[in-house]
Amino acid sequence: MDNSLHPVTSVSPKLNKNEQEKMRKYNSVHLENLREILYISLLNNWGFSFVFVKPKKFNIHTVLPFIHISKCIDPFGNIVFCYDELRNEAIRLKVGEGKKDMERRITQYIKTQSNNILVDCILSMKFVTATEKKSTKAITVNTSIPSIRKIDQISIFDGTSHWSISLKDKSTVAFLDAIHKEIFENAIKVNLWLIPLTIPIDSILQYIPNIIPIN
Incomplete structure (x- = not known):
């Protein structure tokens, strides 16, 4: 069974270049949105709660925008990360300083760091086995x-089962879109x-046969 998190997406050759x-x-x-919602759904199902930033864009013509997380809170009530702290971190690291699109870069920094912390939380779960796709992009903070x-x-x-x-x-894509x-x-x-425990994930789980249970 292919349990890859890469959807099959193709671009029709009948379309022009633009x-x-x-x-x-x-x-x-x-x-990108599907991955974010999947990470949020998994962690929410495991006892995490979230506070979101109110979207600035209401009229959507194509795809729904990325939803920024104001706070991520673990099952014990500890704040895992918050938007304001990540923003202050970006400013302290001088992300985008001197660039015309500094605010966009800061927002992207917050978005990326939020995503990476969610991934860390998921990978830290003992009942989860996952592989991470490595990026070849260099990290240059400034x-x-x-x-x-x-x-x-x-x-x-x-x-009992995997x-x-x-x-x-x-059906998984449709569920996450909803x-x-x-x-x-x-x-x-x-x-x-x-x-x-607001988001039930049972409907998107696919049974994996013939795997020896973890001791």
Whole structure:
């Protein structure tokens, strides 16, 4: 069974170059969003809660935007990270300093660091087996942002069986899109909290046969 987190996305050769480029960007943003929502869904199912930043953009014509996390809180009530602290960190590290697009770079830094901490939280779970896709992008704090970390494959042990999640599965993509839309619409209404155990992930788990249970 293929439990890769890479969805099958293709760009039609019938499109002109501009249309193909737009479609590639759409697919890239969509995949980025799917990964974020998947990480949030997993951690929420394991007892984490989240507070989101109210979106600035309400009228969406193509793909829903990335939802920034204001606070990530672990099952014991500890703040794992918060938006303001990451922003202060970016300013302290002089991310984008002197650049016309400094604010965009700072926002990207916050987004990347948030993602990377979520990945760390998932990989730290003893019942999770995952591989991480390595990035070849160099880390240069003053001119760019850290490399974004991505979970390549994941399996979850529930005490009896192993389960995988695949972004190649259309029903999984539809599920995550629906969760993304619900979180986005709630955030617009200033309902910014996602309490623990709100997102059920059972429907996107795929059984993996013939794996020896973890001792």
